[in-house]
Amino acid sequence: MAEPPVAVVGAGLMGSGIAACFAAAGHEVTVHDPIKASLAAAPERVGACLEAMDGAAAAARVRYEARPRDALAGAGFVFEAAPEDLKLKQEIFARLDAIAAPGCILASNSSAIRPTEIFARAEHPGRTVGTHWWNPPHLVPLVEVVRGERTTDATVERTFELLDAVGKVPVRVDLDKPGFVGNRLQHALWREAFQLVDEGVCDAETIDTVVKNGFGPRLAALGPMENADLVGLELTLSIHDYLLPRLNPPSQPSAGLRERIAAGRTGMEAGEGWRRWPAGSRDEVQASVSRHLREAAAKRSGAGTAGDE
Numbered sequence: 564m565a566e567p568p569v570a571v572v573g574a575g576l577m578g579s580g581i582a583a584c585f586a587a588a589g590h591e592v593t594v595h596d597p598i599k600a601s602l603a604a605a606p607e608r609v610g611a612c613l614e615a616m617d618g619a620a621a622a623a624r625v626r627y628e629a630r631p632r633d634a635l636a637g638a639g640f641v642f643e644a645a646p647e648d649l650k651l652k653q654e655i656f657a658r659l660d661a662i663a664a665p666g667c668i669l670a671s672n673s674s675a676i677r678p679t680e681i682f683a684r685a686e687h688p689g690r691t692v693g694t695h696w697w698n699p700p701h702l703v704p705l706v707e708v709v710r711g712e713r714t715t716d717a718t719v720e721r722t723f724e725l726l727d728a729v730g731k732v733p734v735r736v737d738l739d740k741p742g743f744v745g746n747r748l749q750h751a752l753w754r755e756a757f758q759l760v761d762e763g764v765c766d767a768e769t770i771d772t773v774v775k776n777g778f779g780p781r782l783a784a785l786g787p788m789e790n791a792d793l794v795g796l797e798l799t800l801s802i803h804d805y806l807l808p809r810l811n812p813p814s815q816p817s818a819g820l821r822e823r824i825a826a827g828r829t830g831m832e833a834g835e836g837w838r839r840w841p842a843g844s845r846d847e848v849q850a851s852v853s854r855h856l857r858e859a860a861a862k863r864s865g866a867g868t869a870g871d872e
């Protein structure tokens with residue numbers, strides 16, 4: 564079965580990487596940008612992304628069109644990668660919705676703006692969906708599939724299946740709160756980092772050193788919900804009871820955290836916390852994290868040795 568043709572609107576860094584992902588996976592891809600200079604530079608950008616993916620030959624599957632109607636001709640999916648400007652995105656999708664074939668899905672790559680707002684002017688909102696790719700999109704696995712208030716189940720499922728088929732790691736975001744999941748987490752960290760520097764707790768270099776050499780390496784193998792379940796929710800609550808009221812702005816521990824503890828769902832040892840855990844999970848998770856950290860340490864050591872030669 565032939566892969567559905569894909570159109571990418573926006574030929575910058577994100578659009579070029581998205582185009583490369585689909586071309587490398589066997590899709591015919593069309594790239595459109597209304598800015599002539601951006602469109603002219605797109606083949607080099609897409610080519611560089613494909614080389615990084617060891618898929619340079621796939622460049623033959625990508626064509627470049629100055630007119631949106633030509634770009635969307637025959638496309639089954641359209642991915643917009645324009646600047647983060649709500650009015651601009653609304654104008655783009657009003658035009659795309661009028662041009663695209665009836666079965667074509669229209670996706671926005673906004674990193675923070677709600678899809679419901681972006682597609683407010685679309686006449687067929689059921690086929691619209693948010694797809695937040697991460698920079699660089701051809702190398703970072705995650706894509707957040709964000710449901711707007713009028714997005715249909717079929718649109719979400721088709722988009723999820725497409726992204727999964729090209730090797731991405733799609734996740735469903737069922738409520739389109741600004742920032743979705745990833746950027747709400749990321750910018751909460753940034754907010755606290757900036758605050759620590761503002762208050763004179765440490766300098767900016769120390770922040771980066773702490774993250775990269777502290778919990779950062781562990782995050783690649785142990786997410787925050789897993790980590791809370793691993794150490795136990797009672798310990799987590801004790802820390803939050805002391806720490807959260809002392810942050811700026813102050814806050815209180817999660818209601819869901821207290822509810823789980825009251826119900827005896829205290830983490831991996833109990834078989835359930837934020838997530839369900841079969842017997843032996845704690846030992847398996849600890850071994851996996853330890854293995855990951857040892858491998859990362861070995862790579863750093865090898866890199867250091869190679870650099871000294």
